[in-house]
Amino acid sequence: MPLAQANAPRRESATPIAEPADATERGAILRGEDPELEAEIAAANRPPRRELLPDIEEINSTLRATSERGREAAAVDAPEALRRRRSGFRLGFGLSLGLVLVLLGVYLGAPRISAQLPGAAPALASYVGAIDQGRIWLDRTVTTRIEALTSGN
Known part of the structure; x- marks a missing residue:
């Protein structure tokens, strides 16, 4: 100003x-x-x-009103989805269990398999040795943990 x-x-x-x-x-x-x-x-x-x-x-x-949402479709699809999930779990569990049983059968039948298939003897000996080492490791680990729990540490 x-x-x-x-x-x-x-x-x-x-x-x-x-x-x-x-x-x-x-x-x-x-x-x-x-x-x-x-x-x-x-x-x-x-x-x-x-x-x-x-x-x-x-x-x-x-937007649709709650009554118009088609409860029928959801009610029909829910059991089907549940069935698919259950069958997927069953399939996976069954395959895992089957694989474990086959590997256990090979471990237990290794001497017989080696006698019938002499070419498989080195591979079977390696497989049996690895399983035996795993069993020894598991035994030592469990024994150590049990001793730690019982001694109060």
Whole structure:
């Protein structure tokens, strides 16, 4: 603000000027801004509320009432999915158990198999040796754990 305007005496006008309601309005008036005009411009630049919200028809077309959801399809599919999961578990468990039984049969029948198939004797001896080492390791580990539990450590 120029110094001449600051020291000039205030004139009372014939038309009363409305006093600003708060300090921000007073500051805006002193800067030469019109808060009401700026509010009108901002309101004009804002998109209408209809554009801000999603289309209700679009939402309604994607939603269905609880009674319309088709309980029959879900009720029919649930036992089938459960059956598939159960059969998958049974298949995996059965294959694992079958493999263990075959390997156990080869371990127990190694002397007989070696007698009938002499070419398989070195492979069977290696297999039986590995199983025996595993059994010894398991025995030592279990014995150590049992002793640790019974001694109170």
